[in-house]
Amino acid sequence: MTELRENEDGSFLLEQYHCPIRSIASNHKDICTxxxxxxxxxxxxxxxxxxxxxxxxxxxxxxxxxxRKAVLK
Known part of the structure; x- marks a missing residue:
């Protein structure tokens, strides 16, 4: 199950309650990144x-x- 909520500042929080690769991610944290x-x-x-x-x-x-904030040059 996945939930998406909008925060007061306009950003969003995506929550995933099921991970099909959890056993792999436990040993290889870079997968999450x-x-x-x-x-x-x-x-x-x-x-x-x-x-x-x-x-x-x-x-x-x-x-x-x-x-993403605009970058001033």
């Missing part, structure tokens, strides 16, 4: 950071998704 990078590449103009991990005593994996 790759999943966050995949979401970021699919959601144009966003940043994605992981907030919680099922592999580290959480009941879900959660991702904070927000709009």
């Amino acid at each position: 790759l999943e966050a990078e995949l979401f970021e590449s699919l959601i144009d103009g966003s940043y994605v950071s992981m907030c919680s991990f099922m592999t580290v005593d959480s009941n879900c994996c959660s991702f904070l998704i927000g709009k």
